[in-house]
Amino acid sequence: MSADNLVEIKDLDFAYEDRPILKGISLSIPRGKVVAMMGGSGCGKTTLLRLIGGQLRPSRGEILVDGQSVPALNNDELYAMRRRMGMLFQFGALFTDISVFDNVAYQMREHTDLPEEVIRDMVLMKLNAVGLRGAHALMPAELSGGMARRVALARAISLDPMLIMYDEPFAGLDPISLSVIGQLIRKLNDALGATTIMVTHDIQESLHIVDFIYFMSEGKIVASGTPDEIRASKHPFVHQFVCAEADGPVPFHYPAEPLMDEMLGKGTHGR
Amino acid sequence: MGGENKPSGVLLSALGTLGHHVTDAVQRLGFASRFFVMLLLWSGQSFRRINLTIREIYFSGFQSLLIIMVSGLFIGMVLGMQGYDTLQRYGSADALGVLVALSLVRELGPVVAALLFASRAGSSITAEIGLMKATEQLMAMDMMAVNPIARVVAPRFWGGVISMPLLAALFSATGVFGGYLIGVVFIGVDEGAFWSQMQASVDFRYDVWSGIVKSFVFGIAVSLIAVFEGYDAVPTAEGVSSSIKSTVVKSALAILALDFVLTSFMFREAG
Numbered sequence: 130m131s132a133d134n135l136v137e138i139k140d141l142d143f144a145y146e147d148r149p150i151l152k153g154i155s156l157s158i159p160r161g162k163v164v165a166m167m168g169g170s171g172c173g174k175t176t177l178l179r180l181i182g183g184q185l186r187p188s189r190g191e192i193l194v195d196g197q198s199v200p201a202l203n204n205d206e207l208y209a210m211r212r213r214m215g216m217l218f219q220f221g222a223l224f225t226d227i228s229v230f231d232n233v234a235y236q237m238r239e240h241t242d243l244p245e246e247v248i249r250d251m252v253l254m255k256l257n258a259v260g261l262r263g264a265h266a267l268m269p270a271e272l273s274g275g276m277a278r279r280v281a282l283a284r285a286i287s288l289d290p291m292l293i294m295y296d297e298p299f300a301g302l303d304p305i306s307l308s309v310i311g312q313l314i315r316k317l318n319d320a321l322g323a324t325t326i327m328v329t330h331d332i333q334e335s336l337h338i339v340d341f342i343y344f345m346s347e348g349k350i351v352a353s354g355t356p357d358e359i360r361a362s363k364h365p366f367v368h369q370f371v372c373a374e375a376d377g378p379v380p381f382h383y384p385a386e387p388l389m390d391e392m393l394g395k396g397t398h399g400r
Numbered sequence: 401m402g403g404e405n406k407p408s409g410v411l412l413s414a415l416g417t418l419g420h421h422v423t424d425a426v427q428r429l430g431f432a433s434r435f436f437v438m439l440l441l442w443s444g445q446s447f448r449r450i451n452l453t454i455r456e457i458y459f460s461g462f463q464s465l466l467i468i469m470v471s472g473l474f475i476g477m478v479l480g481m482q483g484y485d486t487l488q489r490y491g492s493a494d495a496l497g498v499l500v501a502l503s504l505v506r507e508l509g510p511v512v513a514a515l516l517f518a519s520r521a522g523s524s525i526t527a528e529i530g531l532m533k534a535t536e537q538l539m540a541m542d543m544m545a546v547n548p549i550a551r552v553v554a555p556r557f558w559g560g561v562i563s564m565p566l567l568a569a570l571f572s573a574t575g576v577f578g579g580y581l582i583g584v585v586f587i588g589v590d591e592g593a594f595w596s597q598m599q600a601s602v603d604f605r606y607d608v609w610s611g612i613v614k615s616f617v618f619g620i621a622v623s624l625i626a627v628f629e630g631y632d633a634v635p636t637a638e639g640v641s642s643s644i645k646s647t648v649v650k651s652a653l654a655i656l657a658l659d660f661v662l663t664s665f666m667f668r669e670a671g
Contacts, residue, residue, distance in 0.1 A: 182543055208545035222540035236544050239551075 141190035168345035215285035223269040275306025442550040456559025460521035472571035476578025497598035500579030509572035514618035518651030522626035529630025530640035564619025
């Protein structure tokens with residue numbers, strides 16, 4: 130493994146029971162970079178994040194994070210590794226029974242013996258970084274979708290992780306919140322000297338902020354490149370994705386028998 | 401396809417469904433046992449950080465006090481009326497205290513308090529854990545290197561186990577007071593006879609102790625069912641709702657079945 134890569138994945142296969150999700154994925158994520166994993170819904174992007182975080186085990190292949198093989202770690206080692214990872218879930222996953230402040234302080238209190246005054250200063254700094262210091266006393270239910278996402282972001286970086294993973298950080302946000310989150314992802318990665326993996330299907334926002342993009346379809350990497358290469362790409366899948374065309378390599382129709390057969394009662398739903 | 405309408409086809413498919421149900425049930429039982437072992441292994445934190453458990457005793461135990469005490473009072477009052485009606489036919493109305501106390505301490509206290517606890521606290525524990533799962537809070541916790549079984553499940557389990565015998569004792573105590581209120585204050589049974597016969601006939605070893613053992617066992621059963629159903633809930637609105645229903649139904653059946661088993665052992669012992 131090259132020391133320049135924080136994450137390296139080789140020949141990775143993963144299946145839920147007998148349903149294959151990922152097939153022969155190989156990729157590397159260089160240190161300090163913001164990398165996007167793109168693809169339609171259900172192509173295995175989130176599964177890949179969960180494999181990197183050690184929440185799932187691959188059927189075959191290797192996942193190395195900072196030189197350590199994630200599937201080979203025991204529970205204690207995995208938890209030690211996760212303390213150096215931050216993850217932002219699709220809808221924030223804030224703890225709804227505690228305040229914004231306590232959400233951000235959660236990991237500090239669980240994993241460190243820092244005095245409460247120091248935790249207070251650190252939490253306020255993290256919240257300041259996402260522009261929500263003034264909201265520290267609110268409960269998660271009082272936040273808008275965009276604010277909740279920013280609090281979750283502050284929580285994900287609370288222990289200054291080496292690797293930050295985002296699962297659909299832009300889903301369901303208005304254009305202003307979307308742009309704010311995009312800028313924060315870039316800014317925080319550079320300020321913390323971290324490495325970012327972002328799973329998303331928001332191509333336009335991603336092209337502005339990322340260093341590299343991998344395209345996934347049906348559990349495989351089908352294309353990759355820098356934002357400029359992606360814009361210029363003639364690859365049919367990338368073209369369909371960038372231009373948001375309804376039909377192409379990603380079909381409009383879920384696989385089915387010909388419509389005429391179905392209508393005439395010859396299909397499996399025959400009358 | 402056509403074979404499904406023949407009697408043999410129907411029989412085969414019914415057998416198949418039955419087989420599926422049986423294997424599913426066995427699989428779930430195995431999963432629940434494994435979950436219980438994990439819960440015990442990860443229980444250390446519940447006692448090291450006793451505040452976590454005390455908080456749950458407050459939510460499931462203290463907040464159930466009102467319904468437990470009001471129900472105890474009414475059941476005691478009903479026992480007072482019914483008991484007096486029967487006993488005075490045989491001229492032994494003075495034994496009302498014994499009847500009320502034995503019924504409550506041996507049976508009604510542990511059983512009814514456990515049934516009320518399952519519907520009041522068990523269902524809310526299942527709902528809370530199930531919703532935490534559905535909103536990815538448990539997964540987020542796990543990714544923050546905080547074990548959800550240690551941090552969320554175990555304190556709720558032990559909070560329930562500790563609360564249950566205390567609630568049953570309070571149920572019995574208010575019940576005895578209810579019996580006293582009706583028997584002595586309203587009907588006019590002799591107060592001295594009411595208390596002295598009760599003191600003479602209620603044996604600590606066989607009556608009070610067996611009630612405590614029962615309520616402790618019910619506490620383990622109800623709390624385990626509640627946390628397991630929440631943790632194992634399908635993470636959707638329907639899934640959580642169905643888990644809550646399961647908690648109430650399975651707890652009620654478990655309480656009644658265990659009561660029969662425990663009572664038969666205790667009678668044998670006493671005989």
